[in-house]
Amino acid sequence: NIPSTWKAMEALFDSGKARAIGVSNFSSKKLGDLLEVARIPPAVNQVELHPHWQQPKLHAFCKSKGVQLSGYCPLARNKVLKNSIVNLVAKKLGKTPAQVTLRWGLQMGHSVVPKSTNQARIQENFNLFDWSIPNDLFAKLSEIKQEKLVPGTGFVHETLGAYRTLEELWDGEL
Template identity: 40%
Template sequence: MSTPQDTPTRTAPGDLPAPGLPPVPAVTLAHGTAGGARPVAMPQLGFGVFQVPDDETAAAVTAALDAGYRSIDTAAVYGNEAGVGRALAASGLARDELFVTTKLWNADQGYDSTLRAFDTSLERVGLDLVDLYLIHWPAPAGDRYLDTWRALRTLLAGGRVRAIGVSNFQPAHLRRLVEDGGVVPAVNQVELHPGLQQRELRAVHAEFGITTEAWSPLAQGALLGEPALAAIARRHGRTPAQVVLRWHLQLGTVVIPKSVTPARVRENIDVFGFALDDADMAAIAALDRGLRTGPDPDVFN
């Protein structure tokens, strides 16, 4: 069952319609009023471009926009911020219809270097500001994420970003950030799927009012053959991938599935016309096994 902290709110700026589909609900990011900034609505389902080559990114993002996605997630290290920018510029969509996230890479951590890296990302994506800027990893061996966070706070206070957050931060990293300056990350984007449900981390997010965002929400397909998911999918007349994405949404998670296959791009956003019941949610909860498809944030640098 969803807790009150997990339940997304519908707010007009984020209720973005997909053609022939119900609107995508939005979550309101917690620190949207910090420094006098206006509240920030973030679509709960967006499109990720991890591992998409830059010369293929514009076509992938265009397909996603055509399918109704309005939130696009990129990163400096992906090497495709420019491709995202080309698709956005060609889309004809108004800027306030779009929600764009990018991320700072580990090598650029530190106060001054973060500000320079942000300028470079902004130029590549071709925007005057980004909606959400994230520290990509805590990179604990370098121990620069506090200085980096101070730079993100400067960007937020200067109106150059609408919201700031982190990615792959563990509970100890989050507590240290909050204790340092009092500004709570709006988002923590982490690996999260039925095989890695991150219950302890999500409890810390609920404590601080941090929105949980899932990368690798489908575990790179590793769990889609699970009999429990197949059975739930049959009952609802859906695919296992749609069931997993629906599970994320009912947890209150922001989710950014990635695909370069147009039919799958459309399938992944078609998850608002059904709901999982308590038995379905319990069956998926039982799939948690601590399965990581990516690096361990405590050691990755």
């Protein structure tokens, strides 16, 4: 039950045990439903978000409601690093495909949460703040075919899950 869970999270916020509270994998519909009953709106909605899955409807909705959109899996499990458009932009800018992908998220206004244990990649991921992707190249990234890489099957079960189908989980926003 999302409303009762959210009330418990608001209590944690009120007690000072949490400085901010948020949600993960909420569609525009689920987020809208929550905002109708929330006393404290979510600070963030963490979702799959990268040039291969840009989610413009959710981006616009979150922006209009003041909810920060955060991308987990911002490198799309390295799939985006092989994309010809990303590689073209990276080559023109003298950057790596990972840097272009992460910078795309930042320029969209998202927070990005890349994962790495490799010290060189971690450093590379930090080198995003003294440059930007020019508008003409940024526009090229919107030409990438959209493909969700984390389908959510682990959140779905016919009888035991909170959601019975992927359609119910994502509210038709696939």
